[in-house]
Every structure is written in structure tokens, then in C-alpha cells.
Amino acid sequence: MRCLIQLLLLPLVANAAPITETAALTLLKEKCAACHSGANKSSDFSIESPAQIIAGGKKLGRAIAPGHPSQSPLIQLLKGTLNPRMPLGGELSATEIATVEAWIQSLPPEPAPATQTEWRWPYEKPLKHTPPAVRNTAWPRNEIDRFILAKMESANIAPAPPAPKRTLARRLYLDLTGLPPSPEELDQFLNDQSPNATERLIDRLLASPRYGERWGRHWLDLARYAETSGLEGDGAIGNVWRYRDWVIDAFNSNMPYDKFVLQQIGGGDEHSKTRNNYAPDVQGHIPTAFLRVAPWDRSNLVAAEVRSNYQAEVTTATASVFLGLTVGCARCHDHKYDPIPQKDFYRFQAFFNATQADRGLDVPYKDPAMKEQAEAESNGWKLN
Ligand code: HEC
Numbered sequence: 001m002r003c004l005i006q007l008l009l010l011p012l013v014a015n016a017a018p019i020t021e022t023a024a025l026t027l028l029k030e031k032c033a034a035c036h037s038g039a040n041k042s043s044d045f046s047i048e049s050p051a052q053i054i055a056g057g058k059k060l061g062r063a064i065a066p067g068h069p070s071q072s073p074l075i076q077l078l079k080g081t082l083n084p085r086m087p088l089g090g091e092l093s094a095t096e097i098a099t100v101e102a103w104i105q106s107l108p109p110e111p112a113p114a115t116q117t118e119w120r121w122p123y124e125k126p127l128k129h130t131p132p133a134v135r136n137t138a139w140p141r142n143e144i145d146r147f148i149l150a151k152m153e154s155a156n157i158a159p160a161p162p163a164p165k166r167t168l169a170r171r172l173y174l175d176l177t178g179l180p181p182s183p184e185e186l187d188q189f190l191n192d193q194s195p196n197a198t199e200r201l202i203d204r205l206l207a208s209p210r211y212g213e214r215w216g217r218h219w220l221d222l223a224r225y226a227e228t229s230g231l232e233g234d235g236a237i238g239n240v241w242r243y244r245d246w247v248i249d250a251f252n253s254n255m256p257y258d259k260f261v262l263q264q265i266g267g268g269d270e271h272s273k274t275r276n277n278y279a280p281d282v283q284g285h286i287p288t289a290f291l292r293v294a295p296w297d298r299s300n301l302v303a304a305e306v307r308s309n310y311q312a313e314v315t316t317a318t319a320s321v322f323l324g325l326t327v328g329c330a331r332c333h334d335h336k337y338d339p340i341p342q343k344d345f346y347r348f349q350a351f352f353n354a355t356q357a358d359r360g361l362d363v364p365y366k367d368p369a370m371k372e373q374a375e376a377e378s379n380g381w382k383l384n
């Protein structure tokens, strides 16, 4: 009868705990609260909430392994396979124990904690692996293909046939320039019967100024490029397009990556590696806009706080972009699993402590005609 009433009531209390949980909690309250309530917490164990029950007491630690009744110390205590049997001085009936077991069974099991080897992989030195053996030896054109094919073969998937020339051209254009080919450009490629027609097309596209615009954009996304400061006020950063153009030029001129990194963080050129030899070209200030495009709260009048937020942002962004490692949580505490202590966050941040980002620098234009055009377009905005 009671079951029937509960069933009838069920639709009316759609948000209430499921029946198994309600039954188990009611039972535990009745049998254990005398010694394990908020007011009387024997052995630091309380049955007041599911979270507290799972957390357990001071002696055994976690009392419940969600989803696994037999591995739960609480069940072992109820059955007497762990001592002293609970409830102290009494015993639950088999049906009552089954009620608690059903609840534990219904709890979603927790993911196994990452093992040492699982979470350490980002810090391991990459190893060269021998390419795996494949059945279809005709398909791979290089070693990377063999890794891909081996996985496909293990899943019984055959590679797609080679793309027709027209499709290939569209893919290459869209990948490298972000634009489809014009009918003339397409014809030029379709009519090119030479065996290296594809290589020639790729070279042409890599040489196109559109290439830097297309691929520079991905970098600008990483560098959190924006033409306003974000947050309250969201003021314009009127000259920041010069950084945008620098990035596009860097891609188009095939700038080596080490130089690309050095210029954005250090603002210098190859000479800056040796401090005594440091004579940067003033144009070298432009790439350091990477350090300036941080969000900036103009409405916050507490200068020290603005400065601290700025430095934390630059530290976090630099680590994410150049190391592929998010360190932001260590601004306030050691990372819980990765080996990133708070101390390292501030040691890293110290590099940026010399950065004064809010002084508008008058970097001259290489091309005087550009200056006039820029001034007309920028409408009086300054880098600030
Ligand atoms: C009469 C008091 C009393 C009642 C009733 C009682 N317990 Fe206990 N419980 C204790 C005491 C005392 C301890 C500490 C035992 C020890 O030190 O080994 C304890 C320990 C525990 C622990 C281990 C806590 C730790 O330190 O890790 C669990 C789990 C537990 N009880 C569950 C229950 C459950 C479930 C019930 C009800 C079914 C219950 N107890 C009823 C007195 C009681």
C-alpha cells in the first residue's frame, strides 16, 4: 500500500530524490542519527546528507564507493564483515541492508583517478615510434599515412579514393587562402597536365598574400587579438591593427618560428638574445602588442588591481599560447594534479613585471604615406 501511494505521488514530486535514495536516507536517519547526526557525530561521521555519508568518518575515510555496494565500508559495517558492526549494539535486517545497497548501486560510479602515467604525458619527451605495419602497402605515401591507415584497418575502414582534381583544387584554395578558386584559376589547374601540378598550385597559394591573412587569423585568435580592450569601457585600441598586419606579414614572409616568438614576447630581434648587444629597431615594438591586447578594465580606479589583473592575464595567456599549458589556476593555489606550484606562477609572472603596457608608444611608420592614411583612418585613437 505504501509503495502504491509513493507511486501515485511520484509525478507530483518530480524534482524530489528518487525512491531508492529517499528510502535509504529515511532508514539511516531512523537507525543511525542517535550517534551520527550533525549534533552527535560519532567518529566524525554524519548521515545528514548524501555527501556527508559518502565522505565518511575519521577512521575509515570514505564510507561509500558510489555504484559499488560491496566495496563500500558502510555496507561491510552493516553486515559485520567490518567491526564494530553498525548500528552499534544492534543489527539491520537483510531487507534493510538491501535498501541501502540499492541506493549505493544507483549512484553514478566516479571516474577512476588519473594514473601517474596518464597525466604525466604532456611533460614527457616525445618518442619516435616505428610506423606500424599495414595490409594495404600501396596506399601510404609517407610514414604518417601508415599510422592513420593502421588505425583505419583495425576498424575495418578503407581509405576514401583520391579526390578529383576539381575537388582537390577547392580544398587547397579554401585551406590555404580561405577563398574558393575563380573559374580562371580553376581552369589553369585543370589544364595543367604536368606531374607536379599540385605542388605548383600549393606553391602559388603559399605565395599569395591571402595565405598570411587566412593563417595569421588563427594566430590572432590565440593571441586574443581585438581592436577594443574588453570589459567595462571597452575602449578602442586604435593602432593595434599594426600588430595584425605584422602577424600577416610574418606568415607571408615565412618568418622562422623562434623569431616570431622572440619578437612578440621580447620585442627584439636576434641580437636581444645577448643583452649587451641589444639595439632593437623601434619597429620591434609592434609585435609586443601581444602583451598589450590583454583585456583591460578602464573603469576600475584601483591601479594596483588593474596592474595585477593585467600581469596575471599576460602570464596565463603566454603560457597557454606558447607552452600549450593552462597555468591560470596557480595564480591562487598550486594545481591539484599537474606539477604547477603557485610559486612558479609568480616566478613566471616576474618576467612581465617590467612591462609598461599603458604608455602609448610613438612607433614611426616605415612608409610615410602609411602614416597619413593611418592617421586619417584612426580618427584620433591612440594605443591605450
Ligand atoms: C549507539 C551509537 C551508534 C549507532 C546507533 C551507530 N553508530 Fe556508527 N559508529 C559509532 C561509533 C562509536 C563509531 C566509532 C567506532 C570505532 O571507533 O571503531 C561508529 C563508526 C561508524 C562508521 C565509521 C566512521 C569512521 O570513522 O570512518 C560508520 C561508517 C558508521 N559508524 C556507520 C553507522 C551507520 C550506517 C549506522 C546506522 C545504521 C550507525 N553507524 C549507527 C556509534 C554508532
Ligand code: HEC
Pocket: 328, 329, 330, 331, 332, 333, 336
Ligand atoms: C582567484 C583565485 C583562484 C583561482 C584563479 C582559482 N582558484 Fe581554486 N580556489 C581558490 C580558493 C580561495 C579556494 C579555497 C576555497 C575554500 O577553501 O573554500 C579554492 C579551492 C579550489 C579547489 C578545492 C580544493 C580542495 O582542496 O578542496 C579546487 C579543486 C580548485 N580550487 C580548483 C581550481 C581550478 C581547477 C582553477 C583554475 C581553473 C582554480 N581553482 C582557480 C581560489 C582560486
